[in-house]
Amino acid sequence: MAHQNEVYEKIKTCLVDALGVDEEEIKPDAKIMNDLGAESIDFLDIVFRLEKAFGIKIPRGGLFPDNILSNNAFVKDGKVTAQGLDELRKRMPYANLSEFEKDPRVSNFSSLFTVDLINRYVENMLT
Numbered sequence: 001m002a003h004q005n006e007v008y009e010k011i012k013t014c015l016v017d018a019l020g021v022d023e024e025e026i027k028p029d030a031k032i033m034n035d036l037g038a039e040s041i042d043f044l045d046i047v048f049r050l051e052k053a054f055g056i057k058i059p060r061g062g063l064f065p066d067n068i069l070s071n072n073a074f075v076k077d078g079k080v081t082a083q084g085l086d087e088l089r090k091r092m093p094y095a096n097l098s099e100f101e102k103d104p105r106v107s108n109f110s111s112l113f114t115v116d117l118i119n120r121y122v123e124n125m126l127t
Helices: 002-019 040-054 082-091 098-102 106-112 115-126
Strands: none
Touching: 002 040, 002 115, 040 115, 098 106
């Protein structure tokens, strides 16, 4: 358990430093974009800080998958298709997609990226 707390605390520090938010704002269910104000460019900084803090290499698209929302096979009429959801499950096994699957609009995609998601990803990388 202490190990999990250490991981979470380091993630918290990375997010505070990358996003310039107060530590109190970093909660497991906080959405990286909606609640903490991250913009797409901030994701590069977050990845860099996580790599440095944990001594890991996060592959491009590893934590924040790319090329899904811009692929016509994965998105139709503003919604992620069944094939797109399958691709998300493959690329994001650490993500809880249950809420997103209920309403897979592209505009809801950013809500997947929470502090808890980053925590699960890093914990997975460390095992």
